[in-house]
Amino acid sequence: MLELSGLFLGFGGINVICDLSLRVATGERLVILGPNGAGKTSLLRLIAGEVQPEQGNIWLNYREITGDTVATRARAGIGRGFQQTSLFTGMTLRENLGLACAAGGRRIEDLAAQAGLVDLDRPVAEVDYGTARRLDLALALAGNPRLLLLDEPASGIGPGGAAEIHALIAALPRDLTLVVIEHDLDLAFAIADRIAIMDRGRITFDGPPEAARPALKAIYDT
Amino acid sequence: MFRLTTIRAATAALVLIALAAWSVHGDYLAREITAEIAILAILVLALDLVAGFGGMVSLAHGAIMGVGAYGYALANLAGLPPWPAALVGIVASTATGGVIGAISARLTGVFFLMVTLAFGQMIWALTFRADALGGDNGLGGIARPALPFVDSNDPLVFALYALLMLLACLLLCVAVLRSPFGHRFQAVHDNPARAAALGFAPERIRAQGFAISSMLAGVAGVLAAQHMQFVSPELMVWTASGEVLVVLILGGIGSVTGAMVGAAGYLLLKHWAAGWTDHWHLAVGLLLIAVVLAGGRGLSGLLERRRDA
Numbered sequence: 148m149l150e151l152s153g154l155f156l157g158f159g160g161i162n163v164i165c166d167l168s169l170r171v172a173t174g175e176r177l178v179i180l181g182p183n184g185a186g187k188t189s190l191l192r193l194i195a196g197e198v199q200p201e202q203g204n205i206w207l208n209y210r211e212i213t214g215d216t217v218a219t220r221a222r223a224g225i226g227r228g229f230q231q232t233s234l235f236t237g238m239t240l241r242e243n244l245g246l247a248c249a250a251g252g253r254r255i256e257d258l259a260a261q262a263g264l265v266d267l268d269r270p271v272a273e274v275d276y277g278t279a280r281r282l283d284l285a286l287a288l289a290g291n292p293r294l295l296l297l298d299e300p301a302s303g304i305g306p307g308g309a310a311e312i313h314a315l316i317a318a319l320p321r322d323l324t325l326v327v328i329e330h331d332l333d334l335a336f337a338i339a340d341r342i343a344i345m346d347r348g349r350i351t352f353d354g355p356p357e358a359a360r361p362a363l364k365a366i367y368d369t
Numbered sequence: 370m371f372r373l374t375t376i377r378a379a380t381a382a383l384v385l386i387a388l389a390a391w392s393v394h395g396d397y398l399a400r401e402i403t404a405e406i407a408i409l410a411i412l413v414l415a416l417d418l419v420a421g422f423g424g425m426v427s428l429a430h431g432a433i434m435g436v437g438a439y440g441y442a443l444a445n446l447a448g449l450p451p452w453p454a455a456l457v458g459i460v461a462s463t464a465t466g467g468v469i470g471a472i473s474a475r476l477t478g479v480f481f482l483m484v485t486l487a488f489g490q491m492i493w494a495l496t497f498r499a500d501a502l503g504g505d506n507g508l509g510g511i512a513r514p515a516l517p518f519v520d521s522n523d524p525l526v527f528a529l530y531a532l533l534m535l536l537a538c539l540l541l542c543v544a545v546l547r548s549p550f551g552h553r554f555q556a557v558h559d560n561p562a563r564a565a566a567l568g569f570a571p572e573r574i575r576a577q578g579f580a581i582s583s584m585l586a587g588v589a590g591v592l593a594a595q596h597m598q599f600v601s602p603e604l605m606v607w608t609a610s611g612e613v614l615v616v617l618i619l620g621g622i623g624s625v626t627g628a629m630v631g632a633a634g635y636l637l638l639k640h641w642a643a644g645w646t647d648h649w650h651l652a653v654g655l656l657l658i659a660v661v662l663a664g665g666r667g668l669s670g671l672l673e674r675r676r677d678a
Binding site for chain 1: 555
């Protein structure tokens with residue numbers, strides 16, 4: 148499904164991604180954990196095409212997409228949720244969904260129902276952060292992606308809102324491949340088929356969730 | 370996202386009706402000023418489409434309008450009747466804007482402004498130096514279009530014809546902004562990262578928007594050539610583009626109706642103040658400062674805010 152090979156990325160002389168290789172199978176749910184500054188978001192940005200690697204290659208479904216633009220990758224089936232909600236703030240919820248559905252061919256009502264969005268004619272600028280989070284997730288799902296990249300999808304919202312987002316993610320179709328960055332270990336273990344731990348731009352652990360606990364204990368206890 | 374509110378529709382209708390009534394009941398000067406307002410409003414509308422809704426503040430729109438005017442003039446002088454010649458002018462402007470947009474759409478802010486300024490100056494310099502285009506002297510003897518049952522050389526007829534063209538451009542602009550393309554165009558301005566993540570190609574959409582705006586500028590150019598029956602490089606000088614930007618800010622950027630309100634307010638103030646003093650720019654400058662200090666939403670924005678209060 149997704150294959151990364153020998154990726155390098157640096158900013159201002161500092162390597163944020165170092166010789167990173169990774170494979171994610173179709174339908175697999177990979178959760179990436181690690182301390183702040185480990186390079187998790189940079190990795191997602193590389194996969195989405197927002198930054199280009201200095202070295203290395205990226206393949207999606209056996210097709211190399213390393214040089215493709217964000218839009219081309221989106222059309223190839225990569226959906227993207229952002230760490231901080233990325234919405235069309237000058238529009239209503241319905242207009243946001245309408246734009247996304249026009250690109251992805253889904254019905255606004257179906258997408259709103261899936262994301263638990265109601266009162267669609269409210270301006271985005273006036274909705275609470277939990278609703279904005281669900282809208283961000285809905286936009287990522289609108290294009291019927293085959294690979295969904297989520298960067299801390301429940302960050303910044305209270306426990307109740309986070310639980311709703313977790314339930315939404317858990318209910319996603321099993322054939323949808325997920326790569327999720329998450330700090331909430333409960334969510335990570337609830338959804339992960341596999342966990343990768345990053346530190347200083349490298350993957351230091353890659354394996355089944357239960358096997359990740361000792362490595363995580365070392366990170367989060369220090 | 371653009372919304373055709375009642376106050377906007379009413380403002381546009383009121384300005385059009387007031388100008389039409391002024392033309393019918395006014396003298397020769399009123400009719401000439403009305404035509405001038407309609408032409409300027411179309412050009413400002415073109416700039417509003419890209420600057421107000423696409424975030425692309427252009428200093429090439431005077432030159433693009435000039436391409437339309439010269440396109441019309443050359444085609445007409447070569448023997449083409451006015452309506453096909455108008456099509457030539459509009460296509461020339463659209464193509465010019467398409468090229469400028471394709472090259473500069475990846476830029477934003479001051480870099481976009483500077484590149485469009487450079488394109489505008491290149492077009493002006495080429496025209497100024499080209500003997501085939503009349504050089505500094507320009508081209509004269511341009512025909513006005515034949516209209517059914519009326520004589521377009523009659524100032525009243527031409528003023529009303531220009532107002533009709535303004536109405537058509539206004540409706541076209543609204544239709545574009547409310548179309549799926551218009552939504553994508555505004556989305557790319559609102560949040561380019563999310564737009565790209567949805568699969569929209571921001572640069573291509575911005576370039577297409579610039580070409581549509583250039584088409585409207587081309588209509589203004591054709592009308593300007595028909596109005597003056599003369600074209601010169603002065604149409605394309607960069608200060609003409611700057612003037613259009615000033616009028617847009619005066620009227621209200623990103624509102625569509627601001628183009629009409631701004632053009633009418635600017636030209637009426639200019640002609641009124643010019644009757645009193647040669648320093649009419651001072652009056653325009655003071656009004657511009659007042660409008661910007663009042664919130665930057667322009668004269669049409671002040672009307673909307675008064676209604677909202």
